[in-house]
Amino acid sequence: xxxxxxxxxxxxxxxxxxxxxxxxxxxxxxxxxxxxxxxxxxxxxxxxxxxxxxxxxxxxxxxxxxxxxxxxxxxxxxxxxxxxxxxxxxxxxxxxxxxxxxxxxxxxxxxxxxxxxxxxxxxxxxxxxxxxxxxxxxxxxxxxxxxxxxxxxxxxxxxxxxxxxxxxxxxxxxxxxxxxxxxxxxxxxxxxxxxxxxxxxxxxxxxxxxxxxxxxxxxxxxxxxxxxxxxxxxxxxxxxxxxxxxxxxxxxxxxxxxxxxxxxxxxxxxxxxxxxx
Numbered sequence: 001x002x003x004x005x006x007x008x009x010x011x012x013x014x015x016x017x018x019x020x021x022x023x024x025x026x027x028x029x030x031x032x033x034x035x036x037x038x039x040x041x042x043x044x045x046x047x048x049x050x051x052x053x054x055x056x057x058x059x060x061x062x063x064x065x066x067x068x069x070x071x072x073x074x075x076x077x078x079x080x081x082x083x084x085x086x087x088x089x090x091x092x093x094x095x096x097x098x099x100x101x102x103x104x105x106x107x108x109x110x111x112x113x114x115x116x117x118x119x120x121x122x123x124x125x126x127x128x129x130x131x132x133x134x135x136x137x138x139x140x141x142x143x144x145x146x147x148x149x150x151x152x153x154x155x156x157x158x159x160x161x162x163x164x165x166x167x168x169x170x171x172x173x174x175x176x177x178x179x180x181x182x183x184x185x186x187x188x189x190x191x192x193x194x195x196x197x198x199x200x201x202x203x204x205x206x207x208x209x210x211x212x213x214x215x216x217x218x219x220x221x222x223x224x225x226x227x228x229x230x231x232x233x234x235x236x237x238x239x240x241x242x243x244x245x246x247x248x249x250x251x252x253x254x255x256x257x258x259x260x261x262x263x264x265x266x267x268x269x270x271x272x273x274x275x276x277x
Contacts, residue, residue: 015143016122016139017230019125019142022277024048024083026077027078030277032276034262035071035276038066040115040149041059041065041075041085042087042115043061044083045082046061048077048078048084066108066153088276094174094177105154172211173197184227190205193208222261224248229262232266233273242254243266
């Protein structure tokens with residue numbers, strides 16, 4: 001007897017990027033630049049006004065908010081100052097498709113939500129930096145808390161009408177997208193990608209552009225620049241080292257691509273995110 005086995009979606013991955021604490025004086029403001037990942041903020045003390053691209057959210061002690069990726073944001077503390085715990089993460093499916101982009105999800109979480117406690121726990125654990133067994137245990141707990149938090153968000157959110165078609169589109173090129181994601185530092189040939197897809201080079205180009213929305217070359221450039229932004233935010237690598245890590249031996253060519261895409265040089269972007277919150 002044959003049994004039908006439901007396969008999990010390709011490459012569901014939720015990863016931790018950063019966490020920490022931030023103290024704000026009375027009515028202090030901080031304007032942050034666009035980050036290439038989502039951020040949870042947990043208000044541990046005081047009151048805070050969050051401005052996410054013009055969407056205003058006021059949160060008090062015990063409440064939390066979620067900032068979408070690629071969002072200009074401003075944090076303003078209340079009259080008594082504030083303390084915030086924060087946690088950055090990426091939630092992806094088919095290697096590159098953001099899970100939350102498939103949902104109309106909430107940005108504010110009241111006291112009874114588990115999002116606040118999860119963010120606070122992650123930011124608490126993020127301050128323990130010594131390499132110990134406890135640190136390894138905390139890493140496992142952090143990933144578990146992130147999966148639980150994203151699960152809670154999606155369960156309480158409405159799927160977008162375009163979500164199913166996006167899933168189907170990315171699923172049809174899942175192996176190709178996975179190959180690109182794991183070989184960004186290499187010279188990725190269209191012939192290789194078309195072979196993975198089982199198509200002729202011309203058919204692959206036409207179908208990829210129709211389904212994904214951009215040409216294979218433009219998609220690879222976009223992914224390299226996305227990964228570069230993450231490296232500029234989270235590592236101490238120089239611009240030259242980041243350039244090489246995403247497949248560009250010519251740093252000046254990389255800087256030109258980056259500046260054209262994001263309106264700021266890699267050096268300028270790195271300087272703007274030295275203080276995340």
